Amino acid sequence: MAQRTNACGEVSEHHVGQKAIIKGWVQRRRDLGGLIFVDVRDRTGIVQVVFGDSAPEALAIAEKIRSEYVVEIEGEVVLRDESQINPNVKTGKIEIVASNITIINEAKTPPFAIEDKVEIGEETRLKYRYLDLRRPVMYNTFKLRSDITRSIRNFLQNEGFLEVETPILTKSTPEGARDYLVPSRVHEGEFYALPQSPQLFKQLLMVSGFERYFQIARCFRDEDLRADRQPEFTQVDIETSFMSMDEIIAMNEQLLQTVMKEVMDVEIQLPLQRMTYTEAMDRFGSDKPDVRFGLELTQLSEIVKDSSFKVFAQTVENGGEVKAINVKGASDKFTRKDIDALTEFVAIYGAKGLAWIKVTEEGFTGPIAKFFEGEIVDSLKNVLNAEPGDLLLFVADKSSVVAASLGALRMKLGKELGLIDESKFAFLWITDWPLLEYDEEAGRYSAAHHPFTRPFDEDIEKMSTDPASVRAQAYDIVLNGYELGGGSLRIYERELQEKMFEVLGFSQEEAQEQFGFLLEAFEYGVPPHGGLAFGLDRLVMLLAGRTNLRDTIAFPKTATASDLLTNAPSEVSPAQLQELKLKIDLK
């Protein structure tokens, strides 16, 4: 075989008159008045090849080729006739007049066309993943993924970060989700665990004085499959020593800015917007708000607590709250039936009802309008910026339900009413998270992030007396309403770490058994440290404009098939099974 001279998608006017050797796949063949036109595709694009009487042998072979045949073609690049120019294709001004063709490999008719827009189920796409990945939109997603990791690595290595690989066969440590367990052969009856994150390893590397670590790390959670979750996922994992929270945030902003510029050619302005957890919940009913549009939640408890609408007044009296969103100019767009549907929607999030008011030139209308008069109407109009034509939607409930239901309603309406500028990338930091959350079921506090997160120095003394009020030096990074990732400063003193374990309900023995090595390491001169991790799969999904996380993973897991292409788990041989049984029975 001869050496390829040109990539299909890169042949252009500059090559006119030159000989070209291309290699690729037949996209389609058309026979037209004694000529054969063949579109040949490789990963760079498509080029048109013409076979005619000038090369009768090549013409004869071209008659045999079909879609997805692998071919090598030699010919001369010529300009197309003016009338044949296709402005929609990069190579649309030229074509190759073939002098030679070799069929390298044949192909059966594929189960679906190799084109960006195919209307087939995901199951078929996964079964023939090698064909699905031939579609340009898929190739381009993986090209983007590769470019993103390149940009991330170059930025971090330029900043003095070392990429360090941490183990995949490791020890089970109690984290949020369930660990995958791997029976060991060397130690019969014992097990490795696959890591849910490299958290403890990266902290140990800080104890080692590595100062700046990163890894694009594979992590594992033994959880059920969902469209937005894979049991095996990739995170960009970063840890630094001697840096303050503001320094870490600033550096990660520069990282994101660099990636957006290099990969997407998008300028994002720094510093990124920051918002406390409390403010985010208050204004958007979400700890990962999409700030590309308004429709914010407005606090009305003070205004309505004395109104004659009992539902509102009593909710406030019982410690709940009343909030509303103002859907500007939407009063005519929503029928009573539409609003009933919205009421059903907020019920999913626990809201017992959705009150509404339409604003007209004459004032409020709707079933609850009559309960509001005089000053209260003025106050509501004022804080909600209510004008004629607006639709006001209210939820009265305990504050977690108000946030969840109105937050979700806000997102739903934002999308449906086209309020979101989809061309925008809105990054946002959420800060000042609570350190601990009360776990009603367990009757004790658990770590809101993880047990190594550092409280605000001034809150440390409240860890015993008022745990719920302790803030963490933690930060999440949000993009367009998705949580990309987050991080924190870490505890670096043995005593404070022990205190934390105690607050979380570990006995001294339990803490020692599970984290003894860490507590011991903390005695040998640990630097202040902190870091961040964010999900690569999700970042790729958002930047590629995809909606399915599996489209960002070359060979994703499914639950329905069992070969390398779909990576469902499979049966093992009787001998392997017997060996596993033995290992487990030895316990």
Next chain:
Amino acid sequence: MAQRTNACGEVSEHHVGQKAIIKGWVQRRRDLGGLIFVDVRDRTGIVQVVFGDSAPEALAIAEKIRSEYVVEIEGEVVLRDESQINPNVKTGKIEIVASNITIINEAKTPPFAIEDKVEIGEETRLKYRYLDLRRPVMYNTFKLRSDITRSIRNFLQNEGFLEVETPILTKSTPEGARDYLVPSRVHEGEFYALPQSPQLFKQLLMVSGFERYFQIARCFRDEDLRADRQPEFTQVDIETSFMSMDEIIAMNEQLLQTVMKEVMDVEIQLPLQRMTYTEAMDRFGSDKPDVRFGLELTQLSEIVKDSSFKVFAQTVENGGEVKAINVKGASDKFTRKDIDALTEFVAIYGAKGLAWIKVTEEGFTGPIAKFFEGEIVDSLKNVLNAEPGDLLLFVADKSSVVAASLGALRMKLGKELGLIDESKFAFLWITDWPLLEYDEEAGRYSAAHHPFTRPFDEDIEKMSTDPASVRAQAYDIVLNGYELGGGSLRIYERELQEKMFEVLGFSQEEAQEQFGFLLEAFEYGVPPHGGLAFGLDRLVMLLAGRTNLRDTIAFPKTATASDLLTNAPSEVSPAQLQELKLKIDLK
């Protein structure tokens, strides 16, 4: 805490007169005539700080600090007195006169000094891995590892390669070693396997038209631990389409040349040396010869087959061979006892004896000298380039034993006699491998590399008639006598792949069951493809000048302890165990 202004190892004459804030670990403290000298270390190096009467508060704190305390120090950079200059340290011309010090964290006395040369067992080093990694030699090894991967990635991405992540939870496919198995939760009673290499995935990506793929991939083999082997290892994995073997070799040579230049500042000349498998075995008795020195094996069968030394003559008559190495100028260096020791050494490799001759001005001496006379002596002297003072060492046996024993003896003597230029990096390709090896135990042929390796086109017809003579389009890359890695062109036709499975003794059903997805994929237009993989851990080891593979892995596995630091497998909770049992019992 204030922001660090300087890294310890980078403070220099250029900073004299400036204020510096450093952060790091106390390497050592010396009290001297009212002054306290403290060496402060961070990952970049060490700088000397002086505390004196000019800052009495700082002096008082400095009196309390001990080795490995974490400190923040502010001071002024000054030139040292001429007499105090230390030319052995990068920062030896300056010191910092401290005005302030903050003890950030305290430290117990570490179990060993944080210095490059520590005389302690590996077990202690691993138990306190976080302290072991503080030693500059260890940090620098991981810095080198990070630099190597950076160089590899940049080269490949500049060449249009996409980095694609392939699954770690996947399906068991029969390869050389044993798979780790992971019980699945979603499918009770079924299992994932951890990949021994991404071989099939990268081939599927070529079917997908990705054309250029690479990955720095974690791989797994459930084998016993050895000093030169870890159950979890990292390989640089590369695959391309439409390239010939020479093109693939040339591109990988450029990759190696780039890495050596960028990371080691070493120029290596291209093209690299190439040698067929047959030549390597013939001249060096090894398929991964260290070509930094001579001591080559010389074929003597033709010369000695008619000699009166029956051992030699009969060996040749019985189909064996006689070879020798000439240890130049060594006849005085080896006593009879020394040679007895060498005889014991070659016995490890199956050699029944080691014959020897010393060459003197008068001719041959030694126990077998008397058997050689006249022309035979001249011929031996001639082919062995034997001169007075040389020691000739002979092995007569079947050729595999001659190669193994003399090959090992050559390496041993090369090292002991200092014949190896340790500053050299000798890369070498080994080509023209056999496709198949006869497995005496199983009574059939097995794949010398793997079952996807492509035979030479002209040898295909011999696959049935003379399997042993079929050569593979495969190539190994060797560095200084270590196999770094290797690769091959792959089979890309369904029929040839089926033929290969048949030669390997698979029934049609077995082939279909295990590799049906691949055979099916081969029907949809597969490009010619091939690639290469090499071990990152080993490359780092050789370039860092280390001899223990574990020194290249941040948290290596051992068999003797069970925490995150050493990553031996550990016990799991009764609940986890019960769940695993259930999964297995369901089978």
